[in-house]
Amino acid sequence: MIYTVTCNPSLDYIVSVDNFRLGMTNRTGSERILPGGKGLNVSMVLRNLGIESVALGFAAGFTGEEIIRRTEEEGLHTDFIFLKEGISRINLKLKSVDGTEINGRGPDVGKEEIRCLMEKLHYLTDGDILVLAGSIPCSVPEDLYERILERLEGRNVKTVVDAEGKLLLHILRYHPFLVKPNHHELGALFGVKPGSREEAIPYAEKLRELGALNVLVSMGGEGAVLAAADGGIYSASAPEGKLVNSVGAGDSMVAGFLAGWTEKRDYEYAFSMGLAAGSASAFSESLATREEVEALYGKIPCNRPYRPA
Numbered sequence: 001m002i003y004t005v006t007c008n009p010s011l012d013y014i015v016s017v018d019n020f021r022l023g024m025t026n027r028t029g030s031e032r033i034l035p036g037g038k039g040l041n042v043s044m045v046l047r048n049l050g051i052e053s054v055a056l057g058f059a060a061g062f063t064g065e066e067i068i069r070r071t072e073e074e075g076l077h078t079d080f081i082f083l084k085e086g087i088s089r090i091n092l093k094l095k096s097v098d099g100t101e102i103n104g105r106g107p108d109v110g111k112e113e114i115r116c117l118m119e120k121l122h123y124l125t126d127g128d129i130l131v132l133a134g135s136i137p138c139s140v141p142e143d144l145y146e147r148i149l150e151r152l153e154g155r156n157v158k159t160v161v162d163a164e165g166k167l168l169l170h171i172l173r174y175h176p177f178l179v180k181p182n183h184h185e186l187g188a189l190f191g192v193k194p195g196s197r198e199e200a201i202p203y204a205e206k207l208r209e210l211g212a213l214n215v216l217v218s219m220g221g222e223g224a225v226l227a228a229a230d231g232g233i234y235s236a237s238a239p240e241g242k243l244v245n246s247v248g249a250g251d252s253m254v255a256g257f258l259a260g261w262t263e264k265r266d267y268e269y270a271f272s273m274g275l276a277a278g279s280a281s282a283f284s285e286s287l288a289t290r291e292e293v294e295a296l297y298g299k300i301p302c303n304r305p306y307r308p309a
C-alpha cells in the first residue's frame with residue numbers, strides 16, 4: 001500500500017488578478033478553492049491513475065473539515081489526525097503572476113498528536129511505500145521526517161520525500177527511494193541557480209552521493225532530469241501545451257513517477273510518466289486525470305538515458 005503524509009494540508013485559494021498592483025486594492029478575475037498540500041495531491045493523482053493510497057496527516061478547524069470532506073468525496077481514503085485547536089491553512093495562489101503564492105504556517109501540532117502519527121506509521125511493512133511531502137507546521141520538531149525514516153530503517157519500506165532545505169538534506173542519509181526538489185530548491189541547497197537541465201545534473205548527482213537513490217529534479221516548463229538509482233541520467237523537456245494552473249504540478253510528477261515505477265519497475269517509463277502527469281496538471285484547472293496523462297505520455301520523446309548507467 002502507498003501511504004502519503006501531509007503534515008500541513010491546505011485549502012488552496014487560486015485566484016487570477018489582471019494587472020496585479022502591489023499596495024493597491026486588486027480584484028479577482030476568477031477564483032477557485034481546491035484541497036491541497038503535497039501528500040494529498042500525490043494521493044489524488046495516484047487515485048486518478050487507478051492506484052490506491054491512504055492519506056495521513058494533521059488537519060484542524062473548519063478548513064481541515066472541508067479538506068477532508070472534499071478529498072473523501074473524491075473517493076480518497078484518509079486517516080487524518082484532527083487537532084483540537086487552530087485551523088488548517090488557506091494558501092493563496094496568484095495565477096496571473098505565475099509561481100507567486102503565500103503559504104500559511106499551519107496550526108500547532110502537539111506531542112501527543114505526533115505520537116499518534118508515529119503509531120500509525122508503525123504498521124507499515126515490507127513492500128509499502130511512504131510519501132512524506134510538503135512543509136511541516138512551525139510547531140512540529142524540525143527532525144520529524146528524519147525520525148520517521150530512522151524508525152522505518154530495515155523494514156523494506158520505500159520512502160519518497162518532497163521537501164526543501166534542511167528537511168530534505170537531513171533525510172538523505174536514510175537512503176530515500178526518491179526525492180523531488182524543483183530546480184529552485186535544488187539550487188538553494190548548494191547556493192547555485194541551475195538555469196538549464198544540463199546545469200542541474202551535477203547537483204542531482206550530489207544528492208545521490210549524499211544518499212538518495214533516485215533524484216528527480218523538476219524544472220517547470222523546462223522539463224526535468226532524473227539521476228536514477230541504476231546510475232543512469234535521464235533528461236527531457238516538458239511536452240508543449242498551454243499553462244493553465246501549475247499548482248500541484250510537482251506533486252503530480254511524484255504521483256506519475258510512482259505510478260510508472262509500480263507498474264513496470266523501469267526508470268525510463270517512470271520518468272516519462274512523471275513528466276506527463278506534471279504537465280497534464282499544469283495544462284488543466286485541476287489535477288491531472290488518467291486520460292490527460294495518457295494523452296501527454298504519447299507526446300514525450302523516447303527517454304533513452306541521457307547518460308547510461
Ligand SMILES: Nc1ncnc2c1ncn2[C@@H]1O[C@H](COP(=O)(O)OP(=O)(O)O)[C@@H](O)[C@H]1O
Nearest residue numbers: 182218219220221223238243249250278279282
Ligand atoms: N509551464 C509548464 N509547461 C509544461 N509543463 C510544466 C509546466 N510547469 C510544470 N510542468 C510540468 O510539471 C513538472 C513539475 O513542475 P514544477 O513547477 O517544476 O514543480 P513544483 O510544482 O514542485 O515546483 C515539470 O517538470 C513539468 O513536467
Ligand SMILES: O=P(O)(O)OC[C@H]1O[C@](O)(COP(=O)(O)O)[C@@H](O)[C@@H]1O
Nearest residue numbers: 036037038091134135248249250251
Ligand atoms: O507545504 P508547502 O511546501 O507549503 O506546499 C504546500 C502547497 O504545495 C501544493 O501542494 C502544490 O505543490 P506543487 O505545486 O509543488 O506540486 C499546494 O497544494 C499547497 O498549497
